Amino acid sequence: MLNNKAFKALAHPVRRDILRRLRGGQLSAGEIADAYDISKPSMSIHFKVLKEARLIQAERKGNHIYYRLNVTVGDEVLSGIMDIFGIEKEK
Amino acid sequence: MLNNKAFKALAHPVRRDILRRLRGGQLSAGEIADAYDISKPSMSIHFKVLKEARLIQAERKGNHIYYRLNVTVGDEVLSGIMDIFGIEKEK
DNA sequence: ACTTTATTTAGGAAAATCACTAATTAGATA
DNA sequence: TATCTAATTAGTGATTTTCCTAAATAAAGT
Numbered sequence A, B: 001m002l003n004n005k006a007f008k009a010l011a012h013p014v015r016r017d018i019l020r021r022l023r024g025g026q027l028s029a030g031e032i033a034d035a036y037d038i039s040k041p042s043m044s045i046h047f048k049v050l051k052e053a054r055l056i057q058a059e060r061k062g063n064h065i066y067y068r069l070n071v072t073v074g075d076e077v078l079s080g081i082m083d084i085f086g087i088e089k090e091k
Numbered sequence C: 001a002c003t004t005t006a007t008t009t010a011g012g013a014a015a016a017t018c019a020c021t022a023a024t025t026a027g028a029t030a
Numbered sequence D: 001t002a003t004c005t006a007a008t009t010a011g012t013g014a015t016t017t018t019c020c021t022a023a024a025t026a027a028a029g030t
Helices: A004-009 A013-024 A029-033 A040-052 A071-085 B004-009 B013-024 B029-033 B040-052 B071-085
Strands: A056-061 A064-069 B056-061 B064-069
Touching: A004 A040, A004 A071, A013 A029, A013 A040, A013 A056, A013 A064, A013 B071, A029 A040, A029 A064, A040 A056, A040 A064, A071 B013, A071 B071, B004 B040, B004 B071, B013 B029, B013 B040, B013 B056, B013 B064, B029 B040, B029 B064, B040 B056, B040 B064
Parallel strands: none
Antiparallel strands: A056 A064, B056 B064
């Protein structure tokens, strides 16, 4: 399946929340992780899952790694859902 | 999370395919199951997951159980995805 | 009542997911 | 080089998922 990884990534509430948090622009791994009561290593795994699904993109700036949303894949998921349910895009 | 179950249900490629198959109208458990190289009991579990996520609805007719799509929940998922990525509904 | 057909439930094994702590890597700075 | 900060990787354990076969249930036909 083409974007099975994206659907799998979206199956976890924390990962969906991370994405929502990135709507406003890029944030560092630490900034995101601080918002959750989950260890940094565990958060890092969530970032990895999102990255491998191409739902987020990473950029290193000195000491920090900044993550930002990849809305393109968001659109793909949206199209996927619409296809699944036979929902037409209202123009 | 409200519809975490729906997102979890959508994480499996076979379950997404089952839903797609139901776009054209209702089908019996057996009709759906026959299309996959997976045992009936395992398929039954997939139906259960989809049912508990309210993505499908079941109706017994004599010997058969017919499943049909619940597009309402499809719409909810769609809205959820749009919210996550900050995608605006184009009117 | 017995049998057949359709489907689910029970029980169990393998694999994946998700969390943790400890250790490592990468870059900046003294 | 040594040290500090930021983030990841390694290793481990608990839980969940996903599949199987065998058994049970439900409705219909004989």
